[in-house]
Amino acid sequence: MSRYEVHLADAARRHPGKTAIICGEREISYSELDRAADRFAGALARDAALVDGERCVVFMDNRIEVAVGVFGTLKAGGVFCVINPTTKADKLAFVLANCAASVLVTQASLVRVALEAAHQAPSVRKVVVVSDPAAVLPADAVDYEDFLASAPDRALAPVGIDIDLAMLVYTSGSTGRPKGVMMTHANIEHAATSITTYLQARSDDVVLSVLPLSFDYGLYQLLMCVKMGATLVLEKSFAFPQKVLPLLASREVTGFPLVPTMAALIVQLRNFNPEWARSVRFLTNTAAALPPSHILQLQHVFPQARIYSMYGMTESKRCTWLPPEQLAIRPDSVGIAIPGTQAWVADDRGNAVPPGVVGELMVRGGHVMQGYWDNEEATARVLRLGRYPWEKVLHTGDLFRMDDEGFLYFVGRKDEILKSRGEKVSPKEVENVLYAMPGIREAALVGVPDGMLGQSLKAIVVTDQPDMDARAVIGHCRAHLEEFMVPREVEFRDALPKTGTGKIRRSVLQAEAEGRVVASEVE
Structure with missing residues (x-):
């Protein structure tokens, strides 16, 4: 067997007492994380009747239970999928139905959204909720600790091989419908090995991540730390x-x-x-x-x-x-x-x-x-x-x-290149110049429809200097860019729209400039 979850078992054997994850005031060692993942896997098999290749969706904030769900699902031979906790019920329902999820794991603060979505996905057999011991859960949900208590006393026998599907990562589609990126154990191992090689990662590393675990960049911080036996300090934002x-x-x-x-x-x-x-x-x-x-x-x-x-x-x-x-x-x-x-x-x-x-x-x-x-x-x-x-x-x-x-x-992006005065303009090139101007914190370039120019360039910026004016911004651009790349207009805002992963949503700003509406996105 060559599956990614073996890294957790190896780390637990080599560094049993070492801290695997720190999340706020909570900590968990490698031996504790491995044992919790074993219990979660056992509960999936016994209580949720999850079989090899079925999907388990984890819908939570950054917390230790996400790691337990990820590695527990892999140990059970399932496929995990971590969804951003800000996702709305209709999008979550689409994901659950699209991947025919069998189990949904969530937290008490998200249980209303989770159940609303689960009721629209007939494949979901079990909704597991991480909750306060005093909380009263709906009848159609089970408490996380009670769920783990249903696990057998021994770890499950290893299942599957490295070409089996390991995870789905949903990314926004151009139509607003998210797409599930399929990654095998071998895919994850190849990527993690390559990245840890050039980063010169070590077992004594301590990585601080504020990135959502639903974002593959954030998720791989967990996966690579476990691969190396390093410590992950996990924050929510x-x-x-x-x-x-x-x-x-x-x-x-x-x-x-x-x-x-x-x-x-x-x-x-x-x-x-x-x-x-x-x-x-x-x-x-x-x-x-x-x-x-x-x-x-x-x-x-x-x-x-x-x-x-x-x-x-x-x-x-x-x-x-x-x-x-x-x-x-x-x-x-x-x-x-x-x-x-x-x-x-x-x-x-x-x-x-x-x-x-x-x-x-x-x-x-x-x-x-x-x-x-x-x-x-x-x-x-x-x-x-x-x-x-x-x-x-x-x-x-x-x-x-x-x-x-x-x-x-x-x-x-192919679909982001602007055309002004017959010339192609890369928004990124202009934005780099804008960011180089002292006081500009965020910047995006959009094209406003123009009968003469094709698209008239407009810079939308966030600044911490209230006295900054458009003439100064345009003058700065003119000093560093060819004339056809210089914005003709500057708009100041308090903030720019962003995805759940902190990326500026230029598509939304471009749609506003064109007077149209873009489909909502799931991150």
């Missing part, structure tokens, strides 16, 4: 940085995964305590490329840390990484293919293009998904025949260029 950042020092954190919105908040802090950064030896970033100005500021704030600029997508977890020593040479690059994989830029026919030419990024390797659950049409659009008859290559839908030395640069 980064809404209050002044409460989270001191944990870097008090927990002696060595690894800190970021997304661009977090980086923007950190570099704007005027009272960042240098002691907070003392133990941090690596920072990672994905979801969107960091503006080069923020990279420089992070290097100042975290002088001892190696900063890994990366690019990825749920369909292959991670695609590229930039060796930290390259930041000074090419700060706007997202690097090279992660170890054990290949990535290249291709034209519309799939043929590689020369350096400097913009095309679509292609990815191949053991980390590429198996497809979208029950969605052959969407799968066929992004997975196409590769070099070998048995291989599928991922067509990312993202536009890139490659330099003469093989380093990749993100240009934009």
Whole structure:
């Protein structure tokens, strides 16, 4: 057997008393986590009658029970799926019905939404609720502790092999209907091994993650920590940085995964305590490329840390990484293919293009998904025949260029490129310039329909300088961009719309600029 859950059993055997997860005031050791996962697996088999390959959906905040649910489901031979706790009942119902989930695990504060969704999904046989001992649960739900108590006294016998499906990660579809990305145990192992290799991850690492476990970037912090036998400090959000950042020092954190919105908040802090950064030896970033100005500021704030600029997508977890020593040479690059994989830029026919030419990024390797659950049409659009008859290559839908030395640069989504004055404009390139202007915390570029220009460029920004005006912003852009890329209009806002993972929803802003409505998204 070569399945991902063996890493938990190995860590429990090698480091039984070591802390696996810290979540608020709660801690759990590796031996305790392994035992809890065994009990959860046993309860799935006995009380929920879950059989090999059935799905268990976990609908909770970041907490220890999510890890128990993930590894317990794997131990039972099932497929886990973690859903963002802000998901509304109709979207949750779609997910449950789409993947024919057998079990739904949630928490007391979400039980109303969970049951409303479960009642619309006939496949759901059991709703398990993590609740206060004094809470009175609805008749159609079972208490988490009572559920674990139904488990047999011994661990289940190992089941399955590494090509079996292990997890579904639902990502937003262009129509608003989420798509379930299918990953096998082998997919997860390949991705986790590649990433921990270039991060030089160690068993004595302590990783602080505020990312939702429903977000694959957050989920892999858990999976990789267990693989290495490291410690995960799990927080629910980064809404209050002044409460989270001191944990870097008090927990002696060595690894800190970021997304661009977090980086923007950190570099704007005027009272960042240098002691907070003392133990941090690596920072990672994905979801969107960091503006080069923020990279420089992070290097100042975290002088001892190696900063890994990366690019990825749920369909292959991670695609590229930039060796930290390259930041000074090419700060706007997202690097090279992660170890054990290949990535290249291709034209519309799939043929590689020369350096400097913009095309679509292609990815191949053991980390590429198996497809979208029950969605052959969407799968066929992004997975196409590769070099070998048995291989599928991922067509990312993202536009890139490659330099003469093989380093990749993100240009934009195919459907996000703007056209103004007959010229193609990458919103990312303009946004990087906007972020370099002191006082701008968040920025997005949209195209406003214009009979003369095609699209007139409009910058939408969030600033912490109330006296900043549009002329100053336009002047800053004009000093750093070609004229056709300079915004003609600037709008100031208190905040920009974001996904549940903290990524700015440019599609919403673009729809507003065009006077249309976009479908809601599930993250």
